[in-house]
Amino acid sequence: MSDVATAPNLIEASLEIAAERCEDLTPAVYRRLFAEHPQMEALFIRDTNNLVKGEMLARVIEAILDFAGERHYAATLIQCEVITHAGYDVPPDIFRLFFGTVAAELREVLGKDWTPPIDQAWRRLLEQLDFYVTHPDQALTQNTSSPAGAA
Numbered sequence: 333m334s335d336v337a338t339a340p341n342l343i344e345a346s347l348e349i350a351a352e353r354c355e356d357l358t359p360a361v362y363r364r365l366f367a368e369h370p371q372m373e374a375l376f377i378r379d380t381n382n383l384v385k386g387e388m389l390a391r392v393i394e395a396i397l398d399f400a401g402e403r404h405y406a407a408t409l410i411q412c413e414v415i416t417h418a419g420y421d422v423p424p425d426i427f428r429l430f431f432g433t434v435a436a437e438l439r440e441v442l443g444k445d446w447t448p449p450i451d452q453a454w455r456r457l458l459e460q461l462d463f464y465v466t467h468p469d470q471a472l473t474q475n476t477s478s479p480a481g482a483a
C-alpha cells in the first residue's frame with residue numbers, strides 16, 4: 333500500500349468539503365493559474381467556451397481521487413498526459429504548477445478546515461504525483477519500489 337493510500341480520506345475529504353461549498357472550482361482554479369502564471373493563458377487560446385478547461389479539471393480531480401485511493405489508473409494517466417500535452421506545448425514542469433494551483437485553491441475554499449494533516453497529505457500527494465510527471469516512461473516505473481510506486 334502506498335503512503336498516500338494510508339490516508340486517502342484526507343484528500344477525498346478536502347475535495348468533498350470543497351464540492352459542498354463551491355459548485356464548480358473551474359473558474360477559480362484557472363483565475364488563480366493565470367494570475368500566478370500569466371504565460372499559461374495563451375496555451376488555452378483555442379478554448380474559447382471554457383469547455384476544455386472544465387473537462388480537464390474534472391479529469392485531474394478524478395485522477396487525484398484515484399491516486400489518493402486505489403490507484404487503478406492515475407499514475408499511468410499522468411504519464412500519458414505528460415506525453416500528449418507536449419502536443420499542446422505544455423512542458424512537464426507545468427504539471428507540478430497546475431496540481432499546486434488546485435491545492436492552493438482548495439486551501440482557500442476550505443479556510444480553517446484546511447488542517448495540518450490535510451496540508452501534509454496534500455504535500456505528500458503533490459510530491460508523489462510529481463514522480464510520475466518526471467518519470468513518464470511506463471516501462472521504467474512499472475515495477476518501481478520508490479515511495480511513489482504502485483499501491
Ligand code: HEM
Binds near residue numbers: 388391392395426
Ligand atoms: C493529469 C493532468 C492533466 C489531465 C488529465 C489533462 C487532461 C486534458 C484533456 C482530457 C484535454 C482535452 C480536453 C478536450 O479536448 O475535451 C486537455 C487539453 C489541454 N490541456 Fe490538459 N490535462 C492535464 C494537465 C494539463 C496541464 C498541467 C496543463 C497546463 C496548464 C494542461 C493544458 C492543456 C491544454 C493547453 C489543452 C488543450 C486546449 C486546446 O484544446 O487547445 N493540461 N487536457
